[in-house]
Amino acid sequence: MSGAADSALSMRGVDKRFGSKQALRGCSFDIERGSITAIVGANGAGKSTLMSLAVGLLEADGGEISVLGRSPDRDGICPGLAYVAQHKPLYSSFSVAEILRFGGKSNTQWDNAYATSLIADAQIPPGARVKSLSPGQRTRVALALALGRRPEVLLLDEPLAELDPVARRSVVRTLMTDAAEHGTTVVLSSHVLSEVAEIADQLLLLGGGRVRLSGAVDDLLDEHYLLTGPDDPAGLIGAGAIVQSQQRTHLVRGDRPNRADDWRTEQPNLDDIVLAYLTTIDEEAA
Numbered sequence: 392m393s394g395a396a397d398s399a400l401s402m403r404g405v406d407k408r409f410g411s412k413q414a415l416r417g418c419s420f421d422i423e424r425g426s427i428t429a430i431v432g433a434n435g436a437g438k439s440t441l442m443s444l445a446v447g448l449l450e451a452d453g454g455e456i457s458v459l460g461r462s463p464d465r466d467g468i469c470p471g472l473a474y475v476a477q478h479k480p481l482y483s484s485f486s487v488a489e490i491l492r493f494g495g496k497s498n499t500q501w502d503n504a505y506a507t508s509l510i511a512d513a514q515i516p517p518g519a520r521v522k523s524l525s526p527g528q529r530t531r532v533a534l535a536l537a538l539g540r541r542p543e544v545l546l547l548d549e550p551l552a553e554l555d556p557v558a559r560r561s562v563v564r565t566l567m568t569d570a571a572e573h574g575t576t577v578v579l580s581s582h583v584l585s586e587v588a589e590i591a592d593q594l595l596l597l598g599g600g601r602v603r604l605s606g607a608v609d610d611l612l613d614e615h616y617l618l619t620g621p622d623d624p625a626g627l628i629g630a631g632a633i634v635q636s637q638q639r640t641h642l643v644r645g646d647r648p649n650r651a652d653d654w655r656t657e658q659p660n661l662d663d664i665v666l667a668y669l670t671t672i673d674e675e676a677a
């Protein structure tokens with residue numbers, strides 16, 4: 392991930408507490424402009440809290456947040472930022488066409504043709520009332536409303552959770568096309584890695600309110616390896632660190648050993664890496 396200056400969204404040492412519950416602790420990261428970042432973590436890891444802070448719906452207890460070079464504030468969403476909340480709040484008595492008209496009237500920059508085409512792609516009748524839509528269809532309408540603003544940064548809280556596989560594929564294609572053609576920075580959260588692995592080029596793993604892992608997916612794959620062998624691997628891994636061990640197989644972060652006579656090294660996939668980190672978080676919490 393990039394440095395704060397050229398990033399779309401960055402946090403430094405951000406804390407957020409709800410009463411006695413520490414939802415985020417010292418979160419620091421930078422999200423590069425034009426990237427697609429998956430924020431992954433178990434239920435309650437802090438994903439929605441982090442997004443609400445970025446949008447200005449919540450105020451941090453400490454630390455610094457920058458969105459497109461500005462601090463989020465509660466006076467209104469940062470220009471250039473669009474956000475789709477987890478429960479897709481939309482006026483339920485409005486028709487889809489009225490929602491889009493509302494989008495046009497409440498945004499100075501509004502691409503009606505694009506928003507309308509996204510509704511047509513989802514095969515949603517423009518006259519349908521929001522309250523008659525399925526959760527998946529509401530997601531598509533909320534996404535059209537967000538993308539119609541032609542945002543520079545799009546934050547999506549669990550956007551794929553309620554979609555069937557066909558709708559999911561279509562939404563993923565829309566987001567990837569938008570990022571590729573318009574350079575939109577897309578940040579989407581999920582508690583299921585497989586839901587977002589195909590779309591994301593960057594990963595931010597949250598656990599217990601902390602950033603546990605962050606970076607480009609390709610770099611994270613390069614930096615980790617699986618090492619299986621007869622005994623203690625401490626002498627082999629040099630400056631590397633063991634993330635997790637299962638019987639004789641260790642997930643290691645660091646440079647691969649040059650010589651490893653009785654040892655086997657393998658390339659983990661992203662699932663292996665994320666699962667190992669999530670397991671250590673669970674063990675820590677137990």
Ligand SMILES: Nc1ncnc2c1ncn2[C@@H]1O[C@H](COP(=O)(O)OP(=O)(O)OP(=O)(O)O)[C@@H](O)[C@H]1O
Pocket residue numbers: 409410412413414432433434435436437438439440441477582
């Ligand atoms: N308004 C609130 N009041 C009290 N506690 C809250 C509030 N919002 C979040 N929390 C707590 O903060 C922690 C982080 O919650 P958050 O909703 O950010 O997690 P999440 O990763 O988005 O979870 P999920 O995947 O279930 O949506 C949880 O322990 C949650 O119970």
